[in-house]
Amino acid sequence: MIVSLIGFAVLFLIAFMGFPLGLSMLVVGGTGFGILRGWEPTLEMISQQILDVTLNTNFAVLPMFLLMGAFVHRAALADDLYEAADAWLGHFRGGLAMATIAACGGFAAVSGSSLATAATMAKVAVPSMRKFKYADSLAAGTVAAGGTMGILIPPSAALIIYGILTEEDIAALFMAGIIPGVITVIAYIAVIKIVTRIWPQIGPPGERKDWGTRWRALARVWGVVLLFVLILGGISFGVFTPNEAGGIGAIGALVFAILRKKMSRKIFFESLLEAVHTSAMVIVIVIGALVLNNFVTLSGLPAAVVNWVETLEFSPMIVMMIILAFYVLLGTVIEGLAMIFLTVPIFVPLVEGLGFDLIWFGIVMVMVVEISLITPPIGLNVFVMKSMLPDVPLKTIFKGIAPFFVADLVRLALVVFIPALALWLPNMMRY
Amino acid sequence: TAPTPAKAATELLFNVFVPPKHPFNTGMFIPWAKDVMRVTEGRVKVSFTTATLAPPPKQWNMISKGIADVAMLANIFERNRLTMNVIGDLPFLGDSAVHRGVALWRTHKKFFEKANEYKGVKLLGLWTISGAHLFHGKKPIRAVSDLNKEKMWVIAGLPNKMIASLGAVVVSVPGVKMFNVVSKGIVNGKVTSPYGMNAFKTMPYIKHITKVPGGVSSVTFSLLLNKKKWDSMSKKDQELVMSVSGETIARNAGKKTDQLDAKALKMAKAKGITYETASPAFVKELKEKLAFASKGWVANAAKKGVDGNAALAYYRQQVAAQMK
Amino acid sequence: MSEQTLSEMDTPGAEEKGARQTPWVFTPLKVVAATAIFGMSALTFIDVLGRYLFASPIPGTFEIVGLLLGLVAFTGLPLVSSNQGHITVDLFDNFIRGSARRVRDFLVLLGTALTVAFIGHRLLTAGLDEAANDFVTEDLGISRAPLIYLMSALAFLTCVLLLIMCWRYLTKKPVTGISSGGKHSG
Ligand code: NA
Ligand code: NA
Numbered sequence: 038m039i040v041s042l043i044g045f046a047v048l049f050l051i052a053f054m055g056f057p058l059g060l061s062m063l064v065v066g067g068t069g070f071g072i073l074r075g076w077e078p079t080l081e082m083i084s085q086q087i088l089d090v091t092l093n094t095n096f097a098v099l100p101m102f103l104l105m106g107a108f109v110h111r112a113a114l115a116d117d118l119y120e121a122a123d124a125w126l127g128h129f130r131g132g133l134a135m136a137t138i139a140a141c142g143g144f145a146a147v148s149g150s151s152l153a154t155a156a157t158m159a160k161v162a163v164p165s166m167r168k169f170k171y172a173d174s175l176a177a178g179t180v181a182a183g184g185t186m187g188i189l190i191p192p193s194a195a196l197i198i199y200g201i202l203t204e205e206d207i208a209a210l211f212m213a214g215i216i217p218g219v220i221t222v223i224a225y226i227a228v229i230k231i232v233t234r235i236w237p238q239i240g241p242p243g244e245r246k247d248w249g250t251r252w253r254a255l256a257r258v259w260g261v262v263l264l265f266v267l268i269l270g271g272i273s274f275g276v277f278t279p280n281e282a283g284g285i286g287a288i289g290a291l292v293f294a295i296l297r298k299k300m301s302r303k304i305f306f307e308s309l310l311e312a313v314h315t316s317a318m319v320i321v322i323v324i325g326a327l328v329l330n331n332f333v334t335l336s337g338l339p340a341a342v343v344n345w346v347e348t349l350e351f352s353p354m355i356v357m358m359i360i361l362a363f364y365v366l367l368g369t370v371i372e373g374l375a376m377i378f379l380t381v382p383i384f385v386p387l388v389e390g391l392g393f394d395l396i397w398f399g400i401v402m403v404m405v406v407e408i409s410l411i412t413p414p415i416g417l418n419v420f421v422m423k424s425m426l427p428d429v430p431l432k433t434i435f436k437g438i439a440p441f442f443v444a445d446l447v448r449l450a451l452v453v454f455i456p457a458l459a460l461w462l463p464n465m466m467r468y
Numbered sequence: 469t470a471p472t473p474a475k476a477a478t479e480l481l482f483n484v485f486v487p488p489k490h491p492f493n494t495g496m497f498i499p500w501a502k503d504v505m506r507v508t509e510g511r512v513k514v515s516f517t518t519a520t521l522a523p524p525p526k527q528w529n530m531i532s533k534g535i536a537d538v539a540m541l542a543n544i545f546e547r548n549r550l551t552m553n554v555i556g557d558l559p560f561l562g563d564s565a566v567h568r569g570v571a572l573w574r575t576h577k578k579f580f581e582k583a584n585e586y587k588g589v590k591l592l593g594l595w596t597i598s599g600a601h602l603f604h605g606k607k608p609i610r611a612v613s614d615l616n617k618e619k620m621w622v623i624a625g626l627p628n629k630m631i632a633s634l635g636a637v638v639v640s641v642p643g644v645k646m647f648n649v650v651s652k653g654i655v656n657g658k659v660t661s662p663y664g665m666n667a668f669k670t671m672p673y674i675k676h677i678t679k680v681p682g683g684v685s686s687v688t689f690s691l692l693l694n695k696k697k698w699d700s701m702s703k704k705d706q707e708l709v710m711s712v713s714g715e716t717i718a719r720n721a722g723k724k725t726d727q728l729d730a731k732a733l734k735m736a737k738a739k740g741i742t743y744e745t746a747s748p749a750f751v752k753e754l755k756e757k758l759a760f761a762s763k764g765w766v767a768n769a770a771k772k773g774v775d776g777n778a779a780l781a782y783y784r785q786q787v788a789a790q791m792k
Numbered sequence: 793m794s795e796q797t798l799s800e801m802d803t804p805g806a807e808e809k810g811a812r813q814t815p816w817v818f819t820p821l822k823v824v825a826a827t828a829i830f831g832m833s834a835l836t837f838i839d840v841l842g843r844y845l846f847a848s849p850i851p852g853t854f855e856i857v858g859l860l861l862g863l864v865a866f867t868g869l870p871l872v873s874s875n876q877g878h879i880t881v882d883l884f885d886n887f888i889r890g891s892a893r894r895v896r897d898f899l900v901l902l903g904t905a906l907t908v909a910f911i912g913h914r915l916l917t918a919g920l921d922e923a924a925n926d927f928v929t930e931d932l933g934i935s936r937a938p939l940i941y942l943m944s945a946l947a948f949l950t951c952v953l954l955l956i957m958c959w960r961y962l963t964k965k966p967v968t969g970i971s972s973g974g975k976h977s978g
Contacts, residue, residue, distance in 0.1 A: 052882075054888075055885060055888075057904060060878065060903070060907040078535050085526065089526065091943065094854050095858075097857045097858060277840050284839075285836070288837040313868045317864070318872050321865075321878065335517065339518060371881060374879075375881045466648075
């Protein structure tokens with residue numbers, strides 16, 4: 038157990054010094070396993086993990102959904118989504134911000150990445166909000182927070198990776214993200230309603246659109262709806278596996294981009310390479326994470342943590358509260374998927390030992406990862422906004438995020454105390 | 469790490485992928501480890517992993533490469549390599565897991581060992597679960613025609629092929645998903661041991677049980693040990709380890725599952741689930757329709773230079789001898 | 793934070809990186825990589841379509857997709873590594889300046905090169921092992937060894953590229969990728 042604690046210390050040290058995270062985990066996990074078990078078994082174990090990850094059809098789900106995302110980004114869906122949302126919501130006070138949230142939710146339904154959602158929606162929504170004299174804080178905060186939904190609403194790279202690491206059903210995880218995703222959209226819109234009631238000047242109403250415009254705008258987002266329904270419907274009714282959904286999503290998004298005349302040979306090639314690039318990055322980390330996981334398992338640390346927590350005689354819910362508080366704190370400095378990779382080996386056995394459902398915990402974990410993306414000092418979605426709005430100080434963006442952060446805590450509490458919000462849909466699934 | 473005893477000790481890392489309360493763990497793994505340490509007077513030590521170092525289908529590779537030293541293998545995962553053990557899946561070979569398992573080990577020693585299927589690892593023992601019954605949620609299965617187009621859960625491999633040959637629509641999702649397919653009516657029945665009926669909380673969806681004498685099929689397992697570790701042990705310790713392995717493994721694992729079978733059947737009866745034994749006519753029909761399974765196995769055995777008919781006769785004889 | 797942080801998956805900015813610097817070795821890599829990832833998706837798509845529309849799935853799809861994944865991962869590895877594109881959580885980035893930073897950057901490059909070579913070596917051993925044991929895949933009954941050798945070679949190629957970058961670092965020539973990292977400053 039001591040070995041694993043030292044291992045974690047070394048891991049954090051070399052990773053924070055800038056050594057690639059996946060390779061850090063591979064080196065520390067391999068060395069630790071070697072100390073406990075001998076070098077020959079360790080070399081074999083690493084070979085096995087490399088082949089198990091890189092020649093494993095079940096992991097092909099990741100590149101295929103990444104490819105779908107790459108095509109979707111180029112299909113210029115975001116404009117149509119925003120226009121449709123704006124037609125329906127724009128005339129309310131704070132309506133453009135509400136429309137941004139709705140469009141983020143729609144974009145999240147076809148993209149698996151939070152940063153992509155934030156970056157894409159920023160380009161579309163911020164100029165319009167600025168035109169209508171929205172406060173920079175509200176405009177930037179809305180996009181930064183709205184973007185986080187990319188990994189909660191399926192498809193989601195974070196849920197795929199959690200599923201791979203914990204061997205939980207990716208289809209069930211996708212299903213579990215839907216209702217919490219809808220709750221997020223509602224909660225964020227409520228936040229905008231409240232802040233614009235208190236400070237009406239930060240979000241003036243936009244133009245009111247007539248009914249014809251509204252329906253026409255809505256009709257143009259059929260592609261998003263079709264892709265989402267095809268993928269999620271297909272998975273939930275057992276028509277195809279998540280893997281197959283990835284293939285269908287990727288080819289569907291390609292067809293979609295071609296129909297919208299956004300595809301050229303060059304863009305096609307770029308999209309493929311972008312997906313290869315990201316896949317390779319993530320696969321290296323998954324290999325490292327699994328090697329580290331075996332070291333941590335062998336060291337007996339997870340079992341020791343479970344036993345120790347049992348001696349405290351706290352109720353499982355109290356332990357869960359402590360875990361979540363820890364995650365929110367950790368999320369201030371460690372971002373996104375790194376949180377999942379670094380904490381799964383310890384926390385998942387503990388959470389399972391306490392009797393919690395691991396599908397539910399996947400959703401909870403993704404929600405704390407979402408929070409990490411917008412909390413200071415290091416919040417990736419905030420940095421995306423900053424790079425797109427260089428004239429807006431970081432402080433202003435974080436100020437704009439604060440009300441959404443409060444909403445995040447509320448919806449986290451909802452899902453924690455009412456697990457059915459996450460588990461009802463996957464339990465309805467045919468498989 | 470614990471201090472090493474004076475004499476050079478062999479430390480065996482036992483990889484466990486079943487939950488701690490699984491009957492194989494409590495009934496066999498843990499007693500085996502205690503026995504090994506006792507008979508070798510601590511020269512061979514066994515420790516267990518708290519979680520698996522490789523997924524269940526990769527256990528063979530994990531042991532042959534020495535990532536862990538001891539592990540259980542569900543033989544179905546090495547179906548290209550291990551064709552002889554499929555004898556244990558054949559129908560009408562015995563009700564009790566103890567009888568089937570002990571007979572399997574004895575048959576292995578007498579007929580299969582020379583086929584050298586376990587090349588690269590040391591085989592410590594073989595075991596099986598009891599003979600499978602027919603379970604259904606809507607009607608009692610009394611004839612082969614009752615299975616026609618019925619959606620049934622069956623484990624993958626030969627059992628799957630056999631039940632499919634009876635006209636049923638077979639679904640072979642892993643055990644952990646069994647609750648889903650049963651509770652949602654994707655399947656209406658299952659072919660498994662009585663313990664298997666209860667193991668995944670599916671008993672509430674079962675209304676009728678048909679016992680086929682000797683079982684329609686079963687599932688077999690191996691306990692593997694890393695070859696290098698085995699070779700590094702003294703001749704004497706090897707003998708001592710085998711004295712508490714082999715048949716003992718089949719017996720211990722079988723005893724536990726037989727107990728759980730009885731418990732599950734008692735619960736089922738208390739809940740008003742009907743229980744009947746297949747009629748002679750039904751059994752005759754089954755024997756005719758499933759004859760291909762044994763024939764196919766005998767043909768496979770011939771490919772490995774094993775007299776399959778003799779082995780089958782010997783297996784039956786070993787089961788019968790235990791029933792006396 | 794580094795440019796390539798974890799959640800920065802498929803961001804629209806990523807394509808610019810892919811197109812930035814292109815020594816000749818990258819062209820065949822990119823062609824193979826692009827073909828593999830598209831092939832994997834298209835094959836899966838056609839397989840499902842075949843299954844539902846014509847009741848004839850493509851035999852072996854499941855296995856081929858898994859083999860293509862290996863190709864995607866290891867053609868991607870040199871592309872990612874030569875761009876310093878690995879995912880990092882370099883929390884101390886803003887505190888390491890000047891020559892300390894140069895030393896750090898050099899060590900990260902060298903460490904990455906060595907680790908990638910180690911991965912290549914593990915693959916080579918695994919490939920030899922599968923070949924020696926006549927291991928074949930379950931559905932198609934083919935040997936994976938040639939593919940594993942190729943993956944190993946790509947890992948060693950990555951190592952060579954990184955060592956060249958190390959060498960340039962020592963000789964103070966500009967290093968591809970590392971200075972143009974476009975870090976997000978706070
Ligand atoms: Na999404
Ligand atoms: Na943060």
